[in-house]
Amino acid sequence: MKKIEAIIKPFKLDEVKDALNDIGIQGMTVTEVKGFGRQKGHVELYRGAEYDIAFIPKLKIEVVVTDTMAEKVVSTIIEKAKTGKIGDGKIFVSTLEDIVRIRTGETGEAAI
Template sequence: MKKLEAVIKPFKLDELKDALNNLGIQGMTITEVKGFGRQKGHTELYRGAEYVVDFIPKIKIEVVVPDSIADEVISVIEKTARTGKIGDGKIFVINVDDAVRIRTGQRGEGAIS
């Protein structure tokens, strides 16, 4: 199994959720995060004072999928989240040794379906 962590622009969330649902992925974890990379921050004016905003709001999506569909899911995330501009985000791929459904004790791929 693979855990895919995608950090994307917030306005892409609904479109990506729909695209993943179309692949049959029904469960995911969403976290509001802040960060910066090449996009850097920007300066804002508030009540006459200048403030540097270093961290840009992003959304982190976490989903665990069987190895057999990981590449397809990565492609869908990449295609859906891409705007072609700096700050589109990243996808991290992490090996998952096991998963346990707490309610039933079911383990492995059965716990993520």
């Protein structure tokens, strides 16, 4: 089982979500996050004053899938989240030892 975490631009969420639904992903967690990478933030003008925006708003999508689905999920996220500009984000893939569904007590792939 794999946990896939993707940091994406907020306006790409609907496109990514719909594409993941189309390939059979039934659940995901989305969190509003802030951070920076190589772009190191930017400067914005507000009422004539400059403000240094050090942390860029992003969204983190978390999906847990079987090993066989992981590659398809990653390629789908890349395809739908990519703009070709700096700040498109990152995808992290981790291996999970176990999963437990609290309501039923199911474990492993049955709990996904």
